Amino acid sequence: MKLICSIVLAFVINDLLLSQDWANLNRYREANKTISEALGDRVVFMGNSITEGWNEHHPEFFENNPTFINRGIGGQTTPQMLLRFRADVINLNPKAVVILAGTNDIAGNTGPMTLDEIMDNIKGMHELAKANNIKVVVSSVLPAADYPWRPGLHPDKKIPALNKMIKAYCEQHEVTYLDYFSAMTTGNNGLKDELTYDGVHPDRNGYLVMEPLVLKAIKQALKI
DSSP: OHHHHHHHHHHHHHHHHHHTTTTOTTTTHHHHHTOOTTSOSOEEEEESHHHHTHHHHOTHHHHSOTTEEEEEOTTOOHHHHHHHHHHHTGGGOOSEEEEEOOHHHHTTBTBOOOHHHHHHHHHHHHHHHHHTTOEEEEEOOOOOSOOTTSTTSOHHHHHHHHHHHHHHHHHHHTOEEEOOHHHHBOTTSOBOGGGBSSSSSBOHHHHHHHHHHHHHHHHHHHTO
16 A cells, blocks of 8 residues: 555655646747857857846846856756756857856755765756757856755855866866855855845846856856
8 A cells, every 4th residue: 555655655756847848848849949140159158046136137238148058947956947948058159158047956956965976967958968069158157155945055155066077077077167256255255244235146246246157157167
């Protein structure tokens, strides 16, 4: 009886996940259909709410760079991004992708994740991009002293450790590493107060710090 209940529960959970579109593939499905082949050397920004929030807090960045495509989704973790990477990056045929991911994994948004597991998903995105002749920029995770919605997970320690792993991987594989962390952190590995509205997400001032850094990284990746 217990076995039958477990099987039924597994099917119910699976159906629930499918009905909820776990990776949120539907979010940009229609928008992706409107991307014109004439849109030059496009660059896709793959990420979570920090990427998505760019359009809200400093929309001029994407308006002034019409070949940049924002594909951030709030709350997402690296397994979700890896699952939608083909639909939201590869199928758009970009010259480059900027990946900014990992903080929600540390926060446990889709369950417990080790730093090695986060790295595996970032590696997977890089490998998919490389196989499709897409240049890659992998960003450091932004600093955070703690997560207001899930305190006590020590991102001030885990984020620097993850960034060290990302940087080492980029150096090993000749991938462009984008260091936001060093430019935005306080002495305690938190995000500078003047660059954020909640200690985790950038405000307009935060994006103004990030923009010249990402522009430089894109040029480096594309060798222009």
